[in-house]
Amino acid sequence: MIPLSIPKLEGNEWKYVKDCLDTGWISSAGSYVTQFEEMVAQYAGAKYGVACMNGTVGLHISQILLGVTADDHVITPNITFIATLNAIKYTGATPILIDVDPNNWQMDLNLLEEYLQEHTKIRETESGLFSFDNRTNKRVRAIMPVHVLGNMGDMDRLMAIANTYHLEVIEDTTEALGSTFNNKHAGTFGKLGVFSFNGNKIISTGGGGVIVTDDEELAKKAKHLTTQAKVSAMDYIHDEIGYNYRLVNVLAAIGVAQMEQFPAILENKQTMDAFYRKELNGVGDIKFQEIPEGTSPNGWLFTFSTSRMRELLDYLNANGVQSRPFWMPMNQLDMFKDEFYFHKTDVSASVYDSSISIPSSAGITQEQMETVVSVIKKFYAS
Ligand SMILES: Cc1ncc(COP(=O)(O)O)c(C=O)c1O
Known part of the structure; x- marks a missing residue:
């Protein structure tokens, strides 16, 4: 895995x-x-x-x-x-x-x-x-x-x-x-x-x-x-x-x-982020998290959205690619459901329903990234 x-x-x-x-x-x-x-x-x-x-x-x-x-x-x-x-x-x-x-x-x-x-x-x-x-x-x-x-x-x-x-x-x-x-x-x-x-x-x-x-x-x-x-x-x-x-x-x-190793790890993460964005661009209905102008993110955990999130999640986990859904929005958790939630269209719900995180370890290798991408492509081709 x-x-x-x-x-x-x-x-x-x-x-x-x-x-x-x-x-x-x-x-x-x-x-x-x-x-x-x-x-x-x-x-x-x-x-x-x-x-x-x-x-x-x-x-x-x-x-x-x-x-x-x-x-x-x-x-x-x-x-x-x-x-x-x-x-x-x-x-x-x-x-x-x-x-x-x-x-x-x-x-x-x-x-x-x-x-x-x-x-x-x-x-x-x-x-x-x-x-x-x-x-x-x-x-x-x-x-x-x-x-x-x-x-x-x-x-x-x-x-x-x-x-x-x-x-x-x-x-x-x-x-x-x-x-x-x-x-x-x-x-x-x-x-x-x-x-x-x-x-x-x-x-x-x-x-x-x-x-x-x-x-x-x-x-x-x-x-x-x-x-x-x-x-x-x-x-x-x-x-x-x-x-x-x-x-x-x-x-x-x-x-x-x-x-001491952080600069090298950060570089690896940012390379990974760029690789996933390039390779998954246009695959199925994948949509990436947008990076605002002026922001340089650390690429911590690669997460994208797709209307087939649950299906893809099962497929990846069954095919050696550990993946996770996003956090359930706070207003949907029992303890916080009565808190004041200021919203118009409940974007949180749709981000949650469609987002999935894929392998992003600090030391992820090129081979592992290629495998992740090929399993995702196979899923959308089926
Ligand atoms: C957004 C966010 N806030 C707070 C925390 C809490 O950090 P910790 O696990 O070190 O307590 C985490 C991570 O675990 C997090 O992702």
Whole structure:
């Protein structure tokens, strides 16, 4: 079976993990954590990086850092992996779901603007001007855009909308290490960006995350909160309720080795993306995810749409090509079906009904890609 997305562990992973084991530095302290944080931040062009257990907790902490509480709304696209919504729910906040753009499958910025124009009012409060939802009277505190599949929408426009409506921006950039918009890296537009190093991501630590920011205070607070909010190196004194969300040294060691290989892995992914687009162009009724002008995506997980999605899914999995459907839209999941979902034609439903992801591992070979393409062509020829 050609796997959907597995990591490529062909660098110094063994050496650095062995170093942790040999020296006993396997846990929360250790130099690989700092090194990994610096490597990710530097690559993304952010001033600070704070490692954490995974992307989900990174999204949770980021919201706490910006003051999100149960009295707030957080806006996010209706098509995302469930972790985005779960992280909003952990804070007690109420999500506002925005439908996606039919072409690039990112949050539809026209709808975002329309929601804010029609359903919110800007009011003056003791701490400044903020937007409030007309129905609930709750503050709309933040937008959490998601760079779905490593693609990116028009981030300049999104930031301009956020400024107009006094909203904080936390980027769910879990899938987008290596993606840029107008040469600026994903995760560096908002106050905070969160990368994931889960097993299926472009590079992996098995499980892991890094929060990036240019704000020194936020970075310090992120470190503090993810490490039990301890105030003294010696004494067990803590100044608030913290979290044990830290990344351990042994996983950061894998991360350092993965970051060393990242440029080559990114190049392989982008070559794969170009190959699939060239070879599958015009095959059956395949339609690709559109790449907005100015965006350079990392090609994380190749996904396309076709009216024969379910049939193709069965066919590929039965013929040695591991494939998966897209995420069920958040408004269709039981837990979130009563959340406010702003849409016109429910694009999310049609993207979900027609989209399929095909093998996209970091180390995918030319031979594997050719096999994938030939099995897909065979399906449409039958
Ligand atoms: C869009 C999105 N958000 C959040 C996450 C959560 O990241 P993690 O698995 O590292 O917790 C993931 C990936 O797993 C994701 O794809």
